[in-house]
Amino acid sequence: MPDAGRRYRYGRWHGGDDPLAPPPDLRAALDELGREVMEGASPAGALRELLRRGLDGTTGLDELTTRLWQRRSRIQRRHRLDGTLQQVRELLDRAVRAERQELFPDPSDEARFREAQLDALPPGTAGAVRELADYDWRSRQAAEAYQQIQDLLGRELLDQRFEGIRQALRDTGKQQVAEVRRMLADLNELLAAHASGAADIDARFAEFMREHGRFFPENPRDVDELIDALAARSAAGQRMLNSMTPEQRAELAELSQQAFGDSGVGEQLDQLDSWLRALRPGEDWTSSARFRGKQPLGLGEGAQAMADLAELDALAEQLGQAYPGARLDDIDLEALERQLGADAGADVRRLAELERQLRGQNLLERAPDGSLRLTPKALRQLGQTALRQVVDQARARRGDRDSAFAGAAGEPTGSSRPWQFGDSEPWDVPRTIRNAVLRSAGGTGDGAVTIDVVDVEVAETEQRSRAAVALCVDTSWSMVQDGRWVPMKRTALAMHHLIRTRFRTDALELITFGRHASTVDIGALTELEGVWEQGTNLHHALLLAGRHLRRHPDAQPVVLVVTDGEPTAHLEPDGEAEFNYPPLPRTLAKTLAEVDAVARLGAAITVFMLGEDPRLAAFVDLVARRSGGRVLAPTPDGLGAAVVGDYLRSRRRRH
Structure with missing residues (x-):
């Protein structure tokens, strides 16, 4: 209890930052950063864009700059010297x-x-x-x-x-x-x-x-x-x-x-x-x-008007943040409040606090080359958001509220954890009752025990078999051009987060393929920029997928391919990629040979076909039949739900 002798005094708020204003919404800010990065912006560029646009309840730098130019124009249109x-x-x-x-x-x-x-x-x-x-x-x-x-x-x-x-x-x-x-x-x-x-x-x-x-x-x-x-x-x-x-x-x-x-x-x-x-x-x-107005200014007033114009120009440069080493701390808040009022200063302070917290909460960091990048913590949060969106899409598509990813197909591990919104694992009833009894022990003394949501614990489950998962995603220019770039990245983020948090024993390999294929970590894929590059080298991607499967011979092989075009490139023995459109017979033959090699490792290839190209449809149907896999044709918005759902289906099938 507070000291009975303590006295509190309340007075009128005399302006400045609102002491009751909510703290910066880091989750919303990170989601905005992630969206910009996945669309091809660098983390530093995404942060600049976030600060320029602002967040709900906070005016961005662009709007403040517009107000500065409007004030400048009013001074010149209103006065003469x-x-x-x-x-x-x-x-x-x-x-x-x-x-x-x-x-x-x-x-x-x-x-x-x-x-x-x-x-x-x-x-x-x-x-x-x-x-x-x-x-x-x-x-x-x-x-x-x-x-x-x-x-x-x-x-x-x-x-x-x-x-x-x-x-x-x-x-x-x-x-x-x-x-x-x-x-x-x-x-x-x-x-x-x-x-x-x-x-x-x-x-x-x-x-x-x-x-x-x-x-x-x-x-x-x-x-x-x-x-x-x-x-x-x-x-x-x-x-x-x-x-x-x-x-x-x-x-x-x-x-x-x-x-x-x-x-x-x-x-x-x-x-x-x-x-x-x-x-x-x-x-x-x-x-x-x-000056082209009608209101005359004296020498002193004219000098002040010119000083105001110079101050407005300096503030516009500071808000633009376009010079090397620019920081929000460079902005002269006193000058900004003189020109635009106290609310403008409060907005900039909130933006600066948001930037500090993004760095202070270990969501942004400096790479060895000095560039800004998303931290693993930020990538986990983006993955969590992407997975939640995928699950919501899957629920909406099925029309029910079951959650396949929750681990119900697994076996209990013997441990439990507090229930979180969205969990569908079975309750650990003894622990839940014990929590309710302990919480109610200091209650009214009538012996009644009530269960509250804070008492609930769920039994953790896990899959007993391991999987080696190769997720091959098309990064050719058509993916960017046709609006499939961001859905592809969100799908990879959701898969990565799902495996890292729910199926930790599974081994995930992310493989990108354009003119060449390469393995990437989730950070590199998230920040990958779309470039003009012709070629869809599925042959090279399947080579890397096969190498990943052979590294995990005790795991169930899973190969998932996301593409919007038939193979137009293959890898030569010297490491060079040969491209041709329409595809050369040699390209198709090499790709199908690698499909057969992956199938011999026990993997059934699932192809997620984006678009309605008849030639692509004919080719992926052939891939599915030769590997014992299947073809799905989701919309870009439904891609994540389709990929995650197929991965979970393959896990349930193994039990």
């Missing part, structure tokens, strides 16, 4: 209009001279602002509007380069402007000392932050972090300027000299940009973007 120029023009028009209204009632020559000055202003905004820098305004409203132009330019130029300047610069009085000018001068001096390799740069940086830290809410830890932040912002501002027309850039360059009046802030900012370009030449100072 001439907001500051537009505001300056509006303030200038207001100032000139107010001044004219003030001068109009005055009949003096001075008033007419001032009107002539206003009439002679250059048509361009920057030129007009420059001409009026020394103008003695009569109208108080006009003077205030012009002062707003100078303040606006100063704030926008600072906001273009310093992300937190708006919070630090509460007003634009003379004292505030003097503090900004002093900060810029000290900053340029600090950067010059850093560029020259000054030994006391850390002390200088600390002193600078004590004096001017309020202008830098990002709170850099050293001078390099400070330069990184400033260079990224300054480069974004430069990219914004690159995106403007030449006329707009020229106007802004001229207007920048009027920032805060004749304060010297513009010159200090130009010097700062020069230092940042020199210290961080790797930043993107040259690219541009096309």
Whole structure:
């Protein structure tokens, strides 16, 4: 019982990953990986595909990337970059209009001279602002509007380069402007000392932050972090300027000299940009973007928009995982949540956790050559899934719920095990009753004993005779082309799992045959890629099957052949394969001779014919008659049930 004095506190969930979210579904993830691998993808490629698509309840990397591009497009379609120029023009028009209204009632020559000055202003905004820098305004409203132009330019130029300047610069009085000018001068001096390799740069940086830290809410830890932040912002501002027309850039360059009046802030900012370009030449100072919207942005807002675009581009590259050594840990989750919200960060964390668990649970491993591969544990789980699907197909086909693979045809081993869903072995009644009694001993005391599903044990059975099984599967291109590749692999996985878990004394040999035949382990067959290769060399496959049977003379021989084409290749004595279509008489004769050799070892060959080729049907009928075997023609989806069912039928027949 919990400590009675312990107190628990509950509060509102304030966002982040859902603490009640279920853990990653490793079984579903492994099934997806297995399907991709069996279709020809490498394990590494299958993992990338899984992460791109995601799982139920978790958005994949592809969807997140699409959302990034949509956000990028919205920024460009919604905005334009001439907001500051537009505001300056509006303030200038207001100032000139107010001044004219003030001068109009005055009949003096001075008033007419001032009107002539206003009439002679250059048509361009920057030129007009420059001409009026020394103008003695009569109208108080006009003077205030012009002062707003100078303040606006100063704030926008600072906001273009310093992300937190708006919070630090509460007003634009003379004292505030003097503090900004002093900060810029000290900053340029600090950067010059850093560029020259000054030994006391850390002390200088600390002193600078004590004096001017309020202008830098990002709170850099050293001078390099400070330069990184400033260079990224300054480069974004430069990219914004690159995106403007030449006329707009020229106007802004001229207007920048009027920032805060004749304060010297513009010159200090130009010097700062020069230092940042020199210290961080790797930043993107040259690219541009096309903005085609109607909502105007100021210099600071435009710089932030360009920074957002750069961040979106970087995130898209990180989510793409296409560069060498890419990992989900490379993704900047803070940036992703800034752009797409907290749910996007949670999705990536779940995908990263899924990848870690696939490796941590020993389902993926590195091969000696550095490639990724499925572990034996993963192959066993895939085999279990494949066998379960085969059994389900067999049940659906028969219309009942009997399970032939469960070992009922075997003999009891004397041991038992807890019942699992799908088992059809007989109950071990004494052990089941004993389990129920022991479980009920601490019950109500009324002496009643009830049997629960957790009490049930089944008697293990086993076949007393061994079998040497050669499963020969066609890997010619037609198997890939006609959609039979994955069913063939699932069948092999199901057979492998069945024999390894239920009939452990049986010896299974997996043999693939295309132009040549070869023996493979289940991992190699699962990861085998379909390649364009002409030839169906059943002759070579039966040679290898016969070798396997001779290695196990005390075992019942079983040969199962899965193919969708008649033999078109045979093996020559020198080891070369001769191919011809239509098949040469020599190819058919050599193949049938090997059928006879296998039959002499006591094996009846069962052929699983895929497709409806009349020539193939005639040939496999001949094989069955000469070997005492039979021919089955399942659909691709029913292949696994047919192969496993025939193998179990042959085992029951031996008892």
